[in-house]
Amino acid sequence: MTMTTDFDSSTLTAAVLDSFEHTPDPRTKQILQSLTRHLHDFVRDIEPSIEEWGAAIDYLTATGQKCDDTRQEFILLSDVLGVSMLVETLNDAETPDATDATVLGPFHVVASPPRDAGDDVSAASDGPRCLVTGRVLTPAGEPIVGATVDVWQADTHGFYDVQQPGIQPLGNGRGLFTTDADGAFRFVSVVPSYYPIPTDGPVGALLNAAQRHPNRPAHIHFIVTAPGFEDLTTHIFVAGSPYLDSDAVFAVKQSLVTTFVTNTSAEDAAANGLQSPFEVADIDLVLQPSPASSASPES
Numbered sequence: 001m002t003m004t005t006d007f008d009s010s011t012l013t014a015a016v017l018d019s020f021e022h023t024p025d026p027r028t029k030q031i032l033q034s035l036t037r038h039l040h041d042f043v044r045d046i047e048p049s050i051e052e053w054g055a056a057i058d059y060l061t062a063t064g065q066k067c068d069d070t071r072q073e074f075i076l077l078s079d080v081l082g083v084s085m086l087v088e089t090l091n092d093a094e095t096p097d098a099t100d101a102t103v104l105g106p107f108h109v110v111a112s113p114p115r116d117a118g119d120d121v122s123a124a125s126d127g128p129r130c131l132v133t134g135r136v137l138t139p140a141g142e143p144i145v146g147a148t149v150d151v152w153q154a155d156t157h158g159f160y161d162v163q164q165p166g167i168q169p170l171g172n173g174r175g176l177f178t179t180d181a182d183g184a185f186r187f188v189s190v191v192p193s194y195y196p197i198p199t200d201g202p203v204g205a206l207l208n209a210a211q212r213h214p215n216r217p218a219h220i221h222f223i224v225t226a227p228g229f230e231d232l233t234t235h236i237f238v239a240g241s242p243y244l245d246s247d248a249v250f251a252v253k254q255s256l257v258t259t260f261v262t263n264t265s266a267e268d269a270a271a272n273g274l275q276s277p278f279e280v281a282d283i284d285l286v287l288q289p290s291p292a293s294s295a296s297p298e299s
């Protein structure tokens with residue numbers, strides 16, 4: 001039996017592990033014990049002074065205090081440490097036939113307004129326009145009708161609506177679409193710009209201390225959902241954008257880099273309510289069917 005007093009640095013770890021031994025839920029028990037092992041090993045590795053550990057607590061406190069309804073500093077911290085992308089990558093292995101997933105990021109914090117096919121999601125923004133067309137498909141290439149396609153993006157200057165209250169209305173750069181009988185969706189927007197992630201909080205201080213740049217390559221976010229399929233959270237990245245090879249949050253996958261092709265046809269522009277020239281990105285988004293729910297809950 002583990003001693004319950006006078007711990008040294010290794011019996012202490014055993015005692016904490018033991019304290020979680022009777023956690024009823026097996027997954028919670030596994031997580032708490034693994035957290036204990038890794039956290040104690042981390043502390044043994046870095047041997048923090050009392051002041052350093054206090055600074056670490058202050059850092060996490062400041063991270064929490066920076067969060068509000070439209071600012072999520074903990075997601076940002078997870079992103080710059082590569083943890084968000086690690087979680088994505090481990091889960092991606094479960095959806096091998098789907099379009100690659102990538103990070104959610106901290107800006108999916110207001111509901112996207114429902115829009116009609118062809119709408120301009122960035123009507124309040126200036127800048128060169130793009131037309132984004134695509135289809136939501138099964139791995140066999142069949143259309144998924146009635147899928148929900150939630151999109152959000154920064155504007156030409158690299159800002160999301162929530163970063164510019166009073167300049168951009170909430171919902172600018174965002175839209176919720178439903179795929180048609182061909183599994184197709186389409187929308188107009190501004191060509192997104194690369195941008196720095198927010199650096200005016202604890203995450204910015206971390207990047208600064210490490211002399212890391214804060215930039216993300218230009219991209220558009222998507223969450224695609226349909227009954228009977230696994231949700232897909234992903235981006236398309238604009239081919240040729242700066243920072244494709246050094247994304248601050250490690251989220252670039254080559255399969256998601258998309259060429260925006262310049263269309264110079266005045267006729268095409270007029271048909272889409274656009275000025276010529278405009279950029280066109282065409283993408284297929286493939287969803288993984290959910291595992292068949294054959295395992296009956298009673299058995």
Ligand code: BEZ
Nearest residue numbers: 076079105106107197249
């Ligand atoms: C984003 O793409 O919105 C994002 C992702 C991770 C960190 C910051 C921003």
Ligand code: FE
Nearest residue numbers: 105154219221
């Ligand atoms: Fe983004």
